[in-house]
Every structure is written in structure tokens, then in C-alpha cells.
Amino acid sequence: MGVEEEFLLVTPDGVPYAVAPTVLRLAADLPSDPRPGGDLEKEFKQEQVEVSTHPCTDLDDLLAQVRDGRARTDAVARQAGARIAAMGTAPHVVESTVIPDRRANEIRARFGQTAREQLTCGCHVHVAVADDDEGVHVIDHLRAWNAVLLALSANSPSWLGSATGYASYRSQVWGRWPTAGATAPFGDAATYRAVIAELLRSGTALDDGMIYFDARLSARYPTVEVRVADVCLDPQDAVLQAVLVRALAETAVRTDPDPAPVRAEILRSWTWRAARSGTTGELVSPTTGEPRPAADVVAELVDHVHDALVATGELDWVRARVADVLRRGNGAVQQLAWRAEGADDDAVVRRAADVTLG
Template structure:
């Protein structure tokens, strides 16, 4: 059974106004003091002071992952409250914000080099790590999961608002994130040697600061023996995070089996993958997506059904099939995180109510 773990970026907000609060340093300092020398398990700073990152340990059981995600979110909420803030699993802030960059030499270099791209980059994603046996297997997986990543983005879409207004998208985070020079879809690499050569060539352009800025939709992890799938918004509800993780593991296992069987990657161009990702960001699960087998528009439930069919055997073998089907039924019925945010706004109370609802659902 492949291990799986997740990293989630959470927004720090004022409990009264819902506005983002730049208190990550205070939160981490208090957590470190309370933990007698550590920053608490899986609690880290991010690019902006208005956000925190939580991380689970690797596990093989989705029930254990669900418990860890909820535990980490609750821990982050407790530490945030000690600094007079709350945490919200929102991929962008619904309310206007002018973010404050986190302290550190690397962050200062990012700000100096990338200007407004860095200054405005207050976005929260979800990264899923799935264990692989080697870099060779990992790159074979990356080559074969490319057509399906846009569907994961659509399922996770949780960022309809930007700077106080409706963006017209379900995942505006993904468009803001796409401003980085290395972000997005990539070509088929064919081998681990070619993958590493491509990364080195990108670094030699002096456009990226380091390997930490290899922002592919999915990549080999720098620190762990995993494939890191980075395409998703942070999910409003912990159960949706577990759903994304289960599907991600299913994709990795299905791709690895196809590689071992000698099946070649689908010949999808980067241009088509970018179109599919844009459509996923626009539609979420509320409208049409680009079908990754036919490359034609299809209703979101049809495309999601094709994804489940694609990974069916891997989900079944892992014991995740029933969980995925039940979770998808719930997610599709409420329109995902973006649908929930817009529904909350429609009920009244403005964007402040959207943030308050997100605070509640983050730890519920």
C-alpha cells in the first residue's frame, strides 16, 4: 500500500471582521514556546504572514489520514486563537487584503525578483504526497497522470472571490498561482534522467531561485520519496481533502501499473493540458470540463465519473472505493468549496459571513 500525506495552507483571519491577519510569526512563536523547542508537529510558515501550513505524517489508511487532517487543523486553530486569530481553509481571501511577506532572506529575494507576483500571492493550496519506489517510477507516474490533474483541481476548487469581489472562477487561486514562471502543466519527460536534466536546465536560466521554485502541477518531492501533486486548492472541509488524497493515490498507483505493463503515456500536449486546467478553474464542478480521454467538453459529473473509472481498480484494492463514491456524492451535491462560499454569500451577511462559515467548517 502506498503511503500518502498532505500539506494544507490555511488563511489566518480576524474572528470579528474576517479580514486576513499577518500574525503567523506570533502564532509560530507561541507554538514553539508551548512545544518546548519545536513549532508543533506539522506547523510551518509560508510566503505571507497571513497564512500557515499544516502537514500530516505519511499513512496508508484514509481513516488515519482523515483523523490527522482534523487534528492538524484543530491544532492550528488553537494556536491561532492564542494570537487573536482564527484559521480558515480558504484558497483565497474573500475580503480585500494587502499581504505582508514573511521574514527571511529567501522571501526577500523572492519579493525583489518577482515583484507583484510575490506581493499579491496570498493563495492557499493542498499538496498530496504519494510514495513511490524510485525516481524512475515517480517520473513514469508524472508522465501518466497529466491528463487527470485538471479534474482534481475542479473537485478542490475553493477560491471564487478575490479582493472583495466574485472573480467569475471557481478556483481563482490556480490562475494567480500560474503567474510563477515554472507553474502549471509540463511535457512528458520519459525518464528520471530527463526530468532532472530539465530541472537543471531551468535553474541554469537564473530565472528561479532554487529547486523549491519548481512549481509543476506535479513533481518529484525534494525531501521525500514521493510524487507531490500540487494542483489542488486547499479544501474547505477535511473530508474533501481526504477525497483528493484518495484519488491522488489512486492515480499514482494506476499510472505505476500502466508503466510496469509497458503502456505509454497519453500524448496530451501542454497546450491542451493548460486549456483543461483553465476550464477546471472556471467551472469547478458546477459546469462543463474538458474530458481527458476525448478532449471535448462534458458535464463535470461525467468527467469525474471517468476519473473514478480510470482509478477504479486501484481504489478497490486500497479499500477506498466506497469512501470516494460517498465523498463525491456529497461534494457534487453542494458544488464543492466554491459552491458553498457562493451559497453562503447569497444567504446574506456579505463576505464576512463567508469567512465566518469557512472558519466553522475548517475545524468541524
């Protein structure tokens, strides 16, 4: 498993800062590692940057890598006069800047306001699969649980200077892209590839890098890439996402496909519910299709992957982490608590930058 995290670049005062090209030039001088992942990479806007971990099997190793990646990225950003903040959206009114890249400029021209306003940061989890057919089986199995993963990660309650009333407004902004969101079950790799080909033929996606499904086959690695989560404020919450995704994948491989899969239209409503209230209200139970308290639905997820977590020795850790998230709240809850204490936009970002580094 591995994790990719996108971060806002901000000034020391807490304002989004279009300095990614400088940060990436500085990062190019860092020692290289031959293993996949681990690099600082560009994102769509100059006010953000992405860092990834190397593949690993142990959660302690993954947590160390997530913390190290955040620390390295922040250290390089400081050389450019910036900091990083793990926030799904910036709270400020900001005119974000597309990176100086031909593809990015074509996306901006083709997708208009959706591209102009696109300044969001997510957490992407990769889990290894044996082949594309196994990967599609995992993707189909994940469909019912992706909304619960989003609720645990929700970390974007503000947008363009306003409180949104959502725990994850990033997911609402991201949903504007034509290929984003929940998918119907594919069944096999051939069907998955046929759907991708049809989307590309339609011209509504520039290339396969713009296939923004909640979960997809990675174009770079032999993995399933789960893209539903906000970037997590706490580094341990990012690792929780990875461990749960791996457990869901292991559970999928051990089980047959759902004989009555939930329709994509229904899944979109579950995702909206998770984005709206996160872990503080109700979520839709994947087992009953009815609203239940978020803590109960999260418990359903842990029960669903119980055997996989026992096999890897991660059950107690997951239970403790889930209890902690439900007790202190996800990133959205923490941001709103700072607001209640009197923090303005700049102060919220500064506090987020501090928590980003643990």
C-alpha cells in the same frame, strides 16, 4: 500518503491577519513527534500558515490527522488572536505581508507584483514512490487528470474584493509564477532532472523550491508531490484528494505510459476550464478531449482508478464522497451560496473558519 494544507490566518471578525510569526513561535512549544510531517510551518506571507500530516496508509488515519492538524493550528492561532480559514484566496482587498525571511524578501524583490499579490492557499498531496524513475512515471500519468482534481477542490471564487466568475481563482493567480502549471511528459528521471537544471540555470527560478509544477518530485521526501488543488473547505475533501492521487499513482505503476500523451498546451486549457467552472459546468474529458458535464468526467476518473480503489478497499468511500461533493458543491459553491444568502466578505470568512474545523 500525506497531505499539506495552507490556511489563511484571520481575525475573529474574518479579516486576514499578519500574525504567522507569533503563531509559529507558539507552535514551537508544542510536543514534537519524530515522524516526518505533522508540523506547523511558515508560508510566503504572514497571513497564512501550513500544517502537514504524518505519512499513513489508511484513509481513516489520514482523516483523523487532517482534522487534528486543523484543530491544533486553530488552537495555536487563537492564542495569537486569530483563527484559520481553509480558503484558496481571501475575498478582501488586502495588502499581504511577506514573512521576515531573506529568501522570501529576495523572491518579493525579483518577482514584483506576482509576489506582492501572492496570498493563496493550496492542498498538496504526497504519495510514496520506489525511486525517481517511478516518480516521473507517476507524474507523467497524472498529467491528464490533474484538472479533474482541481475541479473537485476548487475553493476560491473571490479575489481582492471582487467576484471573479471562477471556481478556483487561486489557480489563475498561482499560474503567474514562471514554473507553475502543466508540464510536458518527462519520460524518465534523467530528463526531469535536466529540465530542473535548465530552469535553474535560466535564473527564472530562485532555487528548486520554486519548481511549481502541478506535480513534482518532492525535494524533502521520497514522494511525488501533487500541488494542483485549492485548500479544501471540508477536511473530508482533502482526504478525497489524497486517496484519488494515491489511486492514480497505483494505476500509473500498473500501466504503460500513454502512447500519445496530451500536449502541455492542451492540458493548460483543460486546467483553465476546471478553474472556471469547477464541478458546476463542463470539464474536458481526458479520454475524449471533448467537453462533458463535470459529474461525467469525475465518474471517468473514478472508473480509471477503479481497480486501485478496490485493492485498498476505498471504492465505496470514494464514490460516496464524490457524490457528496457533486450534491452539495465544492468550497467555491458553498462560498457563493453564503453570498446569495447575504453574507459579506467578513461573514464568508467566519463561516469558512467554522467549516474548516468540520
